Amino acid sequence: MYQYAASLTKLIEQFARLPGIGPKTAQRLAFYVLNMPRLQVEEFAKVLVEVKETVKTCPACCNLTDVVPCRLCGDESRDRSLICVVEDAQDVIAIERTREFKGLYHVLQGTISPMEGKGPDDLRIRELLQRLRNEEIAELIIATNPDVEGETTAFYLAKLFKPMGIKITRIAHGLPVGGELEYADTATLTRAMSGRREMNI
Amino acid sequence: MYLQRLFLNQFRNYSVLQQDFSSQVNIITGQNAQGKTNLIEAIYYLSMFKTYRPAQDSQLIKANTNAFAISGAVRSKAGDLKIEVVYRNKETGGKEIKINGLKIRKISEILGNLTVVLFAPEDLNIVKGAPAERRSLLDNDISQVNPSYFINLQRYNRILAQRNHLLKRLSGSEKITGELLVWNEQFILLSEEIIAKRLQVLEKLIPLTRLIQRKLTEGKENLDIRYLLNRQKEIKKNDNIRSLLLEDLKKTQKEELKRGMTLWGPHRDDLLIVLNGNDLKYFGSQGQHRTAVLAIKLAELEYFKAESGEYPILLLDDVMSELDQKRREQLIQTIQEKAIQCFITTTEDLAYPWSEKTTTQKFYIEQGVLND
Numbered sequence: 001m002y003q004y005a006a007s008l009t010k011l012i013e014q015f016a017r018l019p020g021i022g023p024k025t026a027q028r029l030a031f032y033v034l035n036m037p038r039l040q041v042e043e044f045a046k047v048l049v050e051v052k053e054t055v056k057t058c059p060a061c062c063n064l065t066d067v068v069p070c071r072l073c074g075d076e077s078r079d080r081s082l083i084c085v086v087e088d089a090q091d092v093i094a095i096e097r098t099r100e101f102k103g104l105y106h107v108l109q110g111t112i113s114p115m116e117g118k119g120p121d122d123l124r125i126r127e128l129l130q131r132l133r134n135e136e137i138a139e140l141i142i143a144t145n146p147d148v149e150g151e152t153t154a155f156y157l158a159k160l161f162k163p164m165g166i167k168i169t170r171i172a173h174g175l176p177v178g179g180e181l182e183y184a185d186t187a188t189l190t191r192a193m194s195g196r197r198e199m200n201i
Numbered sequence: 202m203y204l205q206r207l208f209l210n211q212f213r214n215y216s217v218l219q220q221d222f223s224s225q226v227n228i229i230t231g232q233n234a235q236g237k238t239n240l241i242e243a244i245y246y247l248s249m250f251k252t253y254r255p256a257q258d259s260q261l262i263k264a265n266t267n268a269f270a271i272s273g274a275v276r277s278k279a280g281d282l283k284i285e286v287v288y289r290n291k292e293t294g295g296k297e298i299k300i301n302g303l304k305i306r307k308i309s310e311i312l313g314n315l316t317v318v319l320f321a322p323e324d325l326n327i328v329k330g331a332p333a334e335r336r337s338l339l340d341n342d343i344s345q346v347n348p349s350y351f352i353n354l355q356r357y358n359r360i361l362a363q364r365n366h367l368l369k370r371l372s373g374s375e376k377i378t379g380e381l382l383v384w385n386e387q388f389i390l391l392s393e394e395i396i397a398k399r400l401q402v403l404e405k406l407i408p409l410t411r412l413i414q415r416k417l418t419e420g421k422e423n424l425d426i427r428y429l430l431n432r433q434k435e436i437k438k439n440d441n442i443r444s445l446l447l448e449d450l451k452k453t454q455k456e457e458l459k460r461g462m463t464l465w466g467p468h469r470d471d472l473l474i475v476l477n478g479n480d481l482k483y484f485g486s487q488g489q490h491r492t493a494v495l496a497i498k499l500a501e502l503e504y505f506k507a508e509s510g511e512y513p514i515l516l517l518d519d520v521m522s523e524l525d526q527k528r529r530e531q532l533i534q535t536i537q538e539k540a541i542q543c544f545i546t547t548t549e550d551l552a553y554p555w556s557e558k559t560t561t562q563k564f565y566i567e568q569g570v571l572n573d
């Protein structure tokens with residue numbers, strides 16, 4: 001059977017590993033790269049490595065950052081008594097866009113999802129516990145997605161932290177149920193943040 | 202509510218079809234394997250965005266093509282509506298639904314725009330078949346008029362899958378972790394909501410069914426439907442569902458951890474259909490089964506009417522010839538009285554006693570081509 005040049009096949013395989021990219025798209029992308037000017041390809045390869053080398057996890061909030069502590073944790077003007085718990089770095093960007101929230105964040109880096117082999121120990125919950133113990137926190141706002149996994153994670157956190165006597169709130173579901181936070185428009189998110197409610201467990 | 206016009210493209214054995222229908226009775230005659238059921242299936246698909254037959258979406262695409270489209274013009278109290286569905290083979294993009302030209306992201310947003318009640322030969326499985334048949338009867342009915350129920354079902358299935366994965370991972374350990382406790386709680390919350398809604402709907406459906414069954418049998422047969430929790434325990438609307446579920450959890454948790462799967466919950470519940478005090482499944486004759494299913498279907502019509510203010514479209518695939526003359530006349534009378542739009546398929550053009558007030562339109566189908 002006829003096959004592409006070995007290096008081209010390798011590139012196709014690399015693209016096909018990325019989420020949401022099927023074999024056909026992978027082929028298209030590989031051919032696109034092949035036709036790109038050499039300089040642009042070098043630039044592309046360089047930023048791929050660079051991103052891996054420079055982006056780290058903030059030791060405090062577990063958000064992605066290139067400085068330590070991250071820009072949000074380092075910002076003296078933010079309200080340090082409020083922590084908003086989100087699933088991932090994209091959610092931080094989404095909430096920042098609303099300009100509604102002036103506190104700090106904690107990025108769990110996922111949700112509890114047995115189907116993906118993810119349990120509480122795979123999330124950045126230990127780091128959050130540390131912060132709650134060591135810092136003066138007045139309110140913990142849980143802003144995980146309203147889908148099944150996000151909701152379960154919220155309940156898990158609420159159960160875990162309730163005995164510490166911290167006020168725990170959940171952002172309101174102005175969001176489409178089952179929807180993803182990232183896609184929610186800014187207005188909806190603003191409403192959801194201001195309509196947050198205390199969690200009863 | 203009625204379907205004014207249907208358009209099909211590369212669906213099953215249809216290449217292209219565009220057809221206007223009567224707002225009342227549509228009789229579709231054709232030999233075996235010409236496309237009668239496919240037409241019924243297409244109308245059903247416009248309502249539920251899935252088929253009721255055991256087939257994947259990709260199998261509905263006409264052989265040797267790679268997409269199908271169904272669209273329909275619906276007239277209802279709420280106004281005129283154009284519903285469009287396109288399904289493309291995976292690599293090119295999946296299902297796309299539009300209402301009046303606007304793209305819809307979630308099926309829950311559009312259920313109920315076109316409601317249907319389908320009666321097909323395999324509906325005898327409502328009596329004879331596995332519990333899943335009876336649950337899906339109820340689930341489909343409720344979903345059509347109650348989108349939040351449909352959302353709850355989707356969430357439930359997701360939680361169930363997650364919980365099963367967790368149980369599998371913990372299996373053998375007998376250890377109830379904090380994570381399991383949280384999944385249990387989520388599972389119970391949703392189970393409770395689903396069961397409560399089912400009981401609430403049954404409470405409306407049962408008297409309707411009973412009344413119709415008595416009418417169909419000249420008062421001889423009393424039909425009753427009961428809800429069985431975990432296929433065993435009969436429950437009623439005012440029972441404390443939560444505490445019953447907690448009991449089930451307590452009873453089975455150990456076994457669940459051992460076997461690595463969920464052993465209770467609304468996905469295991471059943472309906473018991475009782476005729477004159479006996480379990481119809483085991484005691485009824487073939488004809489009694491059929492009459493009971495007819496009674497349930499006619500009750501569904503009334504249920505939709507009560508919930509949404511409009512009668513649904515009635516799809517009768519191949520069932521007229523299966524009913525005896527008396528039941529057939531009752532069915533025809535019901536359709537006429539309520540001026541419901543119906544689609545009736547049959548292999549032989551039987552002369553049914555339609556009154557003159559009813560507009561009936563006849564079609565003949567051959568190899569996926571429909572002729573007036």
Ligand SMILES: Nc1ncnc2c1ncn2[C@@H]1O[C@H](COP(=O)(O)OP(=O)(O)OP(=O)(O)O)[C@@H](O)[C@H]1O
Pocket residue numbers: 212213214231232233234235236237238239240260261262263264519548
């Ligand atoms: N994806 C498909 N592509 C092409 N043809 C198909 C497809 N799916 C089903 N068919 C064909 O459509 C034909 C008509 O099927 P249908 O079930 O509508 O028959 P029918 O008119 O209801 O017949 P019967 O009276 O036996 O119930 C069948 O011969 C079947 O093989």
Ligand SMILES: [Mg+2]
Pocket residue numbers: 237238239518519
């Ligand atoms: Mg058929």
Ligand SMILES: [Zn+2]
Pocket residue numbers: 058059060061062063069070071072073074
């Ligand atoms: Zn930080």
